[in-house]
Amino acid sequence: MFNIPVQFAEASEPASGIGAFNINLKSFLFQLTTFVIVLLVLKRWVLPPLMTTMEKRRETLEKSLEQAKATQEALAQAETRAEEIIAKARVAADEALAEGRKTIEGMIVNAEATAAERAALIIKDAEARLGQERQRLRTELRAELAELVAAATEKIIRQKLDKQADRILIEQSLKELA
Amino acid sequence: MNKVSRRSLARYAADRLLAGDFAPEVAKAVASVLVEDKRLNEAELLLADINFELESRGKVATALITAANDLGDKLRIEIKSLVKKASKVDRVILNEQIDKSVIGGLRIETATRIWDKTVARQLNELRKVF
Numbered sequence: 001m002f003n004i005p006v007q008f009a010e011a012s013e014p015a016s017g018i019g020a021f022n023i024n025l026k027s028f029l030f031q032l033t034t035f036v037i038v039l040l041v042l043k044r045w046v047l048p049p050l051m052t053t054m055e056k057r058r059e060t061l062e063k064s065l066e067q068a069k070a071t072q073e074a075l076a077q078a079e080t081r082a083e084e085i086i087a088k089a090r091v092a093a094d095e096a097l098a099e100g101r102k103t104i105e106g107m108i109v110n111a112e113a114t115a116a117e118r119a120a121l122i123i124k125d126a127e128a129r130l131g132q133e134r135q136r137l138r139t140e141l142r143a144e145l146a147e148l149v150a151a152a153t154e155k156i157i158r159q160k161l162d163k164q165a166d167r168i169l170i171e172q173s174l175k176e177l178a
Numbered sequence: 179m180n181k182v183s184r185r186s187l188a189r190y191a192a193d194r195l196l197a198g199d200f201a202p203e204v205a206k207a208v209a210s211v212l213v214e215d216k217r218l219n220e221a222e223l224l225l226a227d228i229n230f231e232l233e234s235r236g237k238v239a240t241a242l243i244t245a246a247n248d249l250g251d252k253l254r255i256e257i258k259s260l261v262k263k264a265s266k267v268d269r270v271i272l273n274e275q276i277d278k279s280v281i282g283g284l285r286i287e288t289a290t291r292i293w294d295k296t297v298a299r300q301l302n303e304l305r306k307v308f
Binding site for chain 2: 143146147149150153154157158161163165166167169170171173174176177178
């Protein structure tokens with residue numbers, strides 16, 4: 001394409017001004033017109049769809065970025081929320097654990113108290129039984145002792161108490177009754 | 179026909195005896211009632227009731243004396259006097275029995291009271307004290 005102006009320039013004579021640059025005005029105008037036409041064509045039919053496409057693409061990218069940003073924020077919020085939930089769950093777990101520990105300690109204390117009371121009752125019951133048994137043995141021993149004393153006394157009295165002594169005893173009894 | 183109560187029969191016998199009826203006749207009448215009513219097993223209790231009636235009316239007290247040895251006349255007189263005074267009766271009848279188990283002393287038992295001064299009873303008291 002550039003050969004043509006050069007040929008036109010070679011065919012013409014050397015000129016001054018713009019001709020000094022070997023520019024063919026007709027060719028220049030033709031090229032300019034062609035350029036303008038191409039420019040108009042591009043502006044009329046090529047650029048608008050291209051711009052529209054690029055705009056859509058840009059919007060899509062912006063939306064994607066916004067969505068990504070929103071997603072990131074949601075993710076951050078979710079992480080924060082999750083951390084809060086985990087923190088709350090941890091606190092709740094700690095509280096539940098403490099409560100459970102407290103309950104278990106209370107149960108242990110109650111169980112110990114109950115066991116102590118039961119042990120005291122068992123000891124008391126055992127002591128009472130021991131006391132009763134001791135009392136029973138003491139009573140039996142006393143009864144046996146009384147029987148021995150009475151038997152010994154009876155034996156001695158039977159040996160010592162002859163008719164004369166019996167008579168004296170009866171006379172004393174009658175005096176007491178009189 | 180309603181049966182005569184033992185107490186009524188005892189009162190009837192006591193009345194007749196105190197009225198001076200012959201004792202065997204009274205006994206025969208009372209015995210006939212017991213036989214008629216088939217109550218011969220009540221004879222001992224009836225005698226006790228008659229004694230109670232006689233003693234309660236201040237007439238006769240029948241005393242059962244239990245001792246380990248024979249009492250002798252002197253003691254019998256003393257016992258009669260004692261029972262007569264205590265029971266406030268006109269006459270005292272003594273029934274004696276020798277029982278070696280009493281060891282010593284004596285027991286006087288009338289229809290209304292008992293005096294127990296035996297050694298056996300005192301030994302039993304000793305056992306109870308322990």
